[in-house]
Amino acid sequence: MEIYRDSHDRALTDYPRPSVAVDTAVLTVPPGGELSALLVRAGAGVGTGTGTGTGTAWRLPGTFLHEGELLADAVLRSLRTKAGVSGLSPRQLHVFDDPARDNRGWVLSVAHLDVVPWPSLTIDESLAKVVPVADAGALPYGHNDILDQAVATLRTRYAAAPDPAGLLEHPFTLRQLQHLHETVAGEPLMRDSFRRAMEPQLAATGELAAGTVGKPARLFSGA
Template sequence: MKTSKDAPATSLLDYPRPSVAVDTAVLTVADGSLQVLLVRRGGEHHHGERALPGTFLRERERLSDAVLRSLREKAGISGRVPRQLHVFDEPERDDRGWVLSVAHVDVVPLAELEGALKSDGVRLAFVGGEPEVVAGLPYGHAEIVGKAVEWLRAAYAEAPDPGALLEEPFTLKDLRELHEVVAGHSLMRDTFRRFMEPQLTGTGQMSDGTRGRPSRLWVRASVS
């Protein structure tokens, strides 16, 4: 015989429910360094501090719509399609209460962020050059940035500039220097060339030689 303790819940309201947030790590390369976009927080908690652009999920709202809304309203960014990165569910991660964060990531060329960076509330922070900034982010955002960088480095280890940070066409030297910034260390020139060249399409043109000797120009190979 079932007791009241064993009886199934009759309503979803019988279960404790966390708040659900979306937070997006927008990564780019600027001044020869990997950087992440931060916004100034409003509201009562951590007012004026920097954090990733994010928001709480509204009733009946899709996660993807909440992400786009937060980027538009908090950072002035639109026209992007961030990808879902990871669900951060540590119960104590947010000092405001029990909050799950469905983290997203986007890789954006610096030129596409120029409009957003004109706002006083938006800035870039060096992922490796300002550890006190990233490590001090509220709401567990430092962990999100770390996961986003991990994902980005794995993607760049497998393909030439998958985030399209370089303007085409480019030289192999340009490409390698970008990949070194993302990787955070130098790469063997010949090994890099042998791995990346088959994934590129030559333009049949040469660089103008303003940065050393003229070199072959390439574009990212289209995926069929």
Template sequence: MATPQDLDRADPYRDESGRTLADYPRPSVAVDTAVLTVAAGRLRVLLVRGSDNSQGLPGTFLHPGERLAEASLRALRDKAQVVGLAPRQLMVFDDPGRDSRGWVLSVAHLDAVRADLIPLTDHSTLVPVDECPELRYDHTAIITHASATLRDAYRRLPDPWHLLEPGDGGVTIRDLRLLHEQVLGERLVADTFRRAMLPGLRRTGRVRRGTRGKPAELYRITGR
């Protein structure tokens, strides 16, 4: 198997015009990550404040020999002091004019976690996604797309991103409905919601007591 040193010594690839890859202009590659959560009854996104006092998503430029996922985790760690996440690639934002610093592609990532897993610092904050200020580098568009992706998942499944606090006994339909209302930013009809979610739940045979009214049946989310 060829080593990187072997490749460096080999004749460079040339296309039909005789040019090498280095002869073509190339964009820089950035990685920006939208970390979403539910806090204070709203769907929110993690923003960090830079050295110029501007807000934006935790992001960085891709380093030589680095994978995109590694760059995302590095930016979360270094700029937001957040560790232990597993962001997923969302999409590439490639408008040539998206970054005033030059030609920069952004490979946007998304993660959604419980708010207690996001330690806030003097340089980070959680902002409602529907009240986000206009941000540089089309970060506002990234947040809009990330929020839509998350909300689409919650319209179809009970808790695909594990935003509910885990409990030994299970969850109630009401627990799930309140979470969905916060994620979606809208009120939901209880009976319609119950029918939509039941295929993704299994009964535990137990109920939650200690609240007013009839004890609430507890469910496990299928696949957990």
């Protein structure tokens, strides 16, 4: 490998390097529930921003980046290890770079968002829990900021497409889709406008929902 030197004649490897970690806001919507996030117990010795460890604190799952590993793979690894979650697509949100953030040294943390359909989220309840984002409380090390940014990103995504994160099982009715959007947005939506906005983006299966009160709704298969 070629060695480049900078203006002070130092090779690349002569520079001190930060540890790099990932912290992830895992968002989901339980059936009939609110927009929720996955939290893990702080102080387990894995992840960033562990702090002095009160023992009862919760935090977003995270881990250190391994050599040559992609950030997205580190996110998936941390979730697999802690929550048995698989098949996801993490997105970067922001890099937290305050040198004093972590008392173990110089650690950069790349915050991520990962949206997980409820059925894919099987957690070890001794290590993790899923709580409505409104009830997350105060999290250490700026994790509330990550959560806020994650929710904002999710809302932006759902404002533009019917179900970009695949939170709904197919097929679904317009009512189910609207309920999901209201849960994500955190506010009620108008039936007429929602219909007008969504119907052109959906493909009807030709089937009808059965077993419900009222006129059976048409089923859609997503995009």
